[in-house]
Amino acid sequence: MSQAAEASARQQKLLSAIERLAQVAVFGSLSETYRTCGQPGCHCHQGGPKHGPHLYISYRGEQGKTTGYYVPKGAEEATRGGVAAWRQLQECLRELAKINKERNLRRAREAEAR
Ligand SMILES: [Zn+2]
Secondary structure, eight states: OOHHHHHHHHHHHHHHHHHHHHTTOOOSEEEEEEEOOSOTTSGGGTTSOOEEEEEEEEEEOGGGOEEEEEOOGGGHHHHHHHHHHHHHHHHHHHHHHHHHHHHHHHHHHHHHHO
């Protein structure tokens, strides 16, 4: 395969991975927190163990302000998977951008050689 054909095959693979990842990606960083509850008599208010771990996701919202939300148990798996997908998405986009850059440079070289 020529360099250009190889790049285009790789590009197709990346695009289909991006389409798949984009459908599940979730933006934010995960952390686990322990909380006190709303019951004043609970052990968590008497120096006992707090409740948790609770999955929390934080991200930089509009105007650069950090925001976030607690992830309910029923959404934990999808959220963890979504955060991993976001990371893979960035890697795919980065590689795609590299292929685009190399194509642009190759075309310029070819045009000059003519
Ligand atoms: Zn409590």
